[in-house]
Amino acid sequence: HPPPSPASLTRLPFPHPSPTPLTHLLPTSLTHLPPTSLVPQVMRFLLPSSATDSKANEAKSADAKPARPPPPIALLLGRIGELPARLRELMHALERRASHAQYRAGATAAEGVSAMVVGAGPVGLRCAIELLLLGVSVVVFESRKHFNRLNVLHLWEWVEVDLIELGTKLIDAGLFSSGGIKHCGTAQLQMALLKIAMLLGAEVRFGVPLSRLDDQFLTTVQRLGSKVRDGRPCDLLVDATGARCPLFAELGFSQQTMLRSARALGVVLFFEFGGEAWETQLAEGTWAQQYHQQRFAQLQKLGVTLQNFVYYRSTGGSHSSGTHYCVMTVDADSLLHAGALETRDVEDLCARSNVDMVALETYSRMAVHEFIPALAKQKLLPNQVQIFDFSERRQSNVSTIPLTADRIGGSKEERLLVSRVGDALQEPFWPEGLGINRGFLQVLDCADMMKSYLTARRQLAEAGSPSAEMVEVALAEVISRREMLYNCTKRISGTNRNTELKPPLLSGGPNGGGGLAYRIDPATRYCHLPPGVDWDGSMARLQQDMGDLTLSLSAAGERLKSAEAACIDMRHKVGGVEREVEEATKTKTNAAAEKITLEEKLEVKGGCAEPGVGGDGGAVRKR
Numbered sequence: 336h337p338p339p340s341p342a343s344l345t346r347l348p349f350p351h352p353s354p355t356p357l358t359h360l361l362p363t364s365l366t367h368l369p370p371t372s373l374v375p376q377v378m379r380f381l382l383p384s385s386a387t388d389s390k391a392n393e394a395k396s397a398d399a400k401p402a403r404p405p406p407p408i409a410l411l412l413g414r415i416g417e418l419p420a421r422l423r424e425l426m427h428a429l430e431r432r433a434s435h436a437q438y439r440a441g442a443t444a445a446e447g448v449s450a451m452v453v454g455a456g457p458v459g460l461r462c463a464i465e466l467l468l469l470g471v472s473v474v475v476f477e478s479r480k481h482f483n484r485l486n487v488l489h490l491w492e493w494v495e496v497d498l499i500e501l502g503t504k505l506i507d508a509g510l511f512s513s514g515g516i517k518h519c520g521t522a523q524l525q526m527a528l529l530k531i532a533m534l535l536g537a538e539v540r541f542g543v544p545l546s547r548l549d550d551q552f553l554t555t556v557q558r559l560g561s562k563v564r565d566g567r568p569c570d571l572l573v574d575a576t577g578a579r580c581p582l583f584a585e586l587g588f589s590q591q592t593m594l595r596s597a598r599a600l601g602v603v604l605f606f607e608f609g610g611e612a613w614e615t616q617l618a619e620g621t622w623a624q625q626y627h628q629q630r631f632a633q634l635q636k637l638g639v640t641l642q643n644f645v646y647y648r649s650t651g652g653s654h655s656s657g658t659h660y661c662v663m664t665v666d667a668d669s670l671l672h673a674g675a676l677e678t679r680d681v682e683d684l685c686a687r688s689n690v691d692m693v694a695l696e697t698y699s700r701m702a703v704h705e706f707i708p709a710l711a712k713q714k715l716l717p718n719q720v721q722i723f724d725f726s727e728r729r730q731s732n733v734s735t736i737p738l739t740a741d742r743i744g745g746s747k748e749e750r751l752l753v754s755r756v757g758d759a760l761q762e763p764f765w766p767e768g769l770g771i772n773r774g775f776l777q778v779l780d781c782a783d784m785m786k787s788y789l790t791a792r793r794q795l796a797e798a799g800s801p802s803a804e805m806v807e808v809a810l811a812e813v814i815s816r817r818e819m820l821y822n823c824t825k826r827i828s829g830t831n832r833n834t835e836l837k838p839p840l841l842s843g844g845p846n847g848g849g850g851l852a853y854r855i856d857p858a859t860r861y862c863h864l865p866p867g868v869d870w871d872g873s874m875a876r877l878q879q880d881m882g883d884l885t886l887s888l889s890a891a892g893e894r895l896k897s898a899e900a901a902c903i904d905m906r907h908k909v910g911g912v913e914r915e916v917e918e919a920t921k922t923k924t925n926a927a928a929e930k931i932t933l934e935e936k937l938e939v940k941g942g943c944a945e946p947g948v949g950g951d952g953g954a955v956r957k958r
Contacts, residue, residue: 406536445470458757459575489768493839520649605719608657767829
């Protein structure tokens with residue numbers, strides 16, 4: 336498509352290094368349309384009138400050939416008068432977010448820098464958006480062909496505000512719309528984040544299964560990723576694949592057990608959501624055994640032993656699948672007595688061969704009947720009774736590893752960074768809702784690492800021809816900073832977040848909230864950052880100011896030297912003039928004395944020529 340006019344591009348505070356073509360947002364049957372016809376089709380993608388439209392748009396082929404015009408937001412801002420009010424508001428919301436000083440400072444430095452994000456879950460897409468706002472070119476790989484995760488996510492307050500500021504509710508008004516409990520469906524949130532990422536210029540590739548660092552991985556990265564520049568397919572590779580994915584194990588990552596508890600099993604049920612009035616009026620909530628002992632004791636009499644029960648509802652929004660979502664922590668012995676488990680004498684209690692799904696459904700419906708009676712006989716979505724074991728939780732050995740680029744199809748001489756976010760970095764504890772909430776903190780930590788990397792690149796470029804040792808030291812400092820932030824997120828739980836994290840909202844807005852206080856700067860988020868590190872950039876700014884002052888003093892010293900030299904020269908000139916004046920004064924004095932002498936001689940001579948003395952000859956002498 337022809338680029339928008341320069342006037343419209345000047346309104347964009349973010350750069351466009353490698354955007355997605357607008358046609359990637361559209362069904363294949365629409366790609367032949369001329370540019371003037373695309374604006375209404377983009378509107379249909381952003382604000383779909385039916386679930387069919389959105390499904391067609393999200394299942395793009397992995398074999399599509401990428402082009403590089405400006406991102407779709409540039410086209411839409413260039414024709415903002417054609418957009419409906421809500422879409423205009425979305426464009427302005429993205430402009431406001433991109434105009435933050437934290438993004439503007441790195442836009443120039445990020446030119447030519449690219450990242451690949453493996454995994455298009457909520458955390459992976461949110462990471463892509465943050466990197467795009469920094470000016471980095473981003474490609475996202477997703478193994479699924481469409482979004483089909485039905486889990487409902489509990490959101491902490493700051494995550495909800497972050498998503499609202501990005502404009503997600505302008506795309507899907509049904510997101511976290513319940514009054515007291517902020518939550519949303521996973522697929523529903525993925526759809527909204529996908530649209531924002533693609534508006535900002537991300538390439539998102541569905542149906543790309545990447546499970547091992549083999550020839551298929553290298554071929555896929557080279558074929559669908561950014562062009563190999565200077566021996567590097569990308570500068571940053573982000574692992575957002577989720578918990579226990581083996582893809583990056585060959586690079587030096589491993590999963591370490593951080594907590595092993597007594598046997599803890601969870602059961603999840605997804606009931607059909609029909610959109611009936613009675614369904615939308617069901618009371619959502621969480622029930623814990625220690626606070627509702629009588630109700631849990633009643634269930635125990637029926638052979639159902641639980642520690643807690645959670646019910647959330649997702650309407651699906653622009654995504655096709657709404658659901659009633661129930662999850663509970665169950666006792667393994669009670670499942671065994673109910674016939675839902677065959678035996679406890681196996682390593683994997685939740686293996687399909689050890690679970691009687693019919694008995695498990697019967698057991699679970701008894702729990703649902705106690706807390707949400709209206710759903711006890713509701714139809715389940717196909718194959719949507721699940722059991723999982725969360726007795727052991729793992730975390731990655733490190734957050735980031737430097738890598739020679741030949742491991743992903745580049746040159747041995749070049750280096751890149753591989754970093755983890757989300758469940759790939761730390762497995763969550765589901766009763767506390769840690770997954771997405773801690774994952775969004777890690778996204779900001781990853782963005783902080785990218786800013787540090789961009790600063791290091793600029794400093795190395797200013798050094799001229801940096802040595803390999805200088806490059807290694809710079810990368811080591813970047814990674815060390817990231818690891819210290821990883822240690823901060825390791826300490827965060829649902830119970831201590833108020834002591835580990837700073838207040839997330841600014842004061843002055845509605846209900847005391849004036850917007851999100853958290854920024855890429857770690858000092859805006861964490862209460863207990865390690866000392867001796869320039870977290871907020873104040874030391875760098877002080878050093879810069881001192882450097883500027885030193886330069887100013889040096890320049891002033893040079894000017895003073897020049898002035899002193901000019902003064903000495905002037906003194907020499909003044910001395911010469913004074914000597915000339917003295918000589919002239921002497922000459923004047925001598926001339927005056929000579930004049931007096933001549934006058935006296937004239938008088939003497941005049942006296943010798945009086946009339947009548949000496950005849951006419953005396954008169955002549957007198958004259």
